[in-house]
Amino acid sequence: MPYAHPFFRLAQQADTCSEQDFLTYAEMNPQRQWGEMLPLAVGLSLIDSEAKARKNLKLPMFRQYKGIINLVLNPTDGVVKQTGAHQSHYTWWRTKAFEYTNQKMLAI
């Protein structure tokens, strides 16, 4: 994983991110059967295009979101892989070593 590769993730609050912003769908819904979607459900989506991240805020699920987190990950933070049809989309399988505090927030 390139250390300096910038990634963007949507945040519920404008000024600060919280643990909620880094919960996977599998963590939020432990009873749900994910089937072949399980590898993605236990990961977090990242986007490497700020413009694309901003556009996703227009989708119904994210209209209440107020911020964008600009992440620069360290090797100890987990594994990132490009996934899905869009070149800009990555899945991040994060480790518990990741510290969500002090992440850079972008104004929207």
Next chain:
Amino acid sequence: MRQLTLMHTLEFYDVPQILTAVDATGTHYLCTLYAQDKDACRYLGVQISEPRLRAFIGGQLDLRSTYTAPEVENALYIVEARQAILTATTLLSQQDVTEDMLPEHGYVYDATDVLEDAESQTDTYQLEVPVNDRMTFSTLISRMGWHALSLGRDWKKMAML
């Protein structure tokens, strides 16, 4: 209730956000996630013609307008994804659709960063189809979950399956 077959995931963020599906009659649905709970993801689905769906994928149509100005009446549904099964559960009137179910103005799909590998997951065939069998052919390929991109243009001769 009618079961749908997933055709394409157009936008993925943690879970599929925008997808296309088809029902047993070959009708296309464009579905956008608006809610989820511990059991299911809920999408606002709209029945959509193939040319209009192509226009959306081609970036010529705002996502919101597909829901606020559907082509026909009785085109809006709640579509539930439950354990990988897609079902159109509830017919909605335009008045049933609340603002929190809709995308904001300005979401235009961008396929420019779609990977070639994703595109090449389909094979292309040329078929000679008698004009008299046009409707049968159309129904058949839809039921198989295939896609005829060239329908309406030169579709009696060629279909991309």
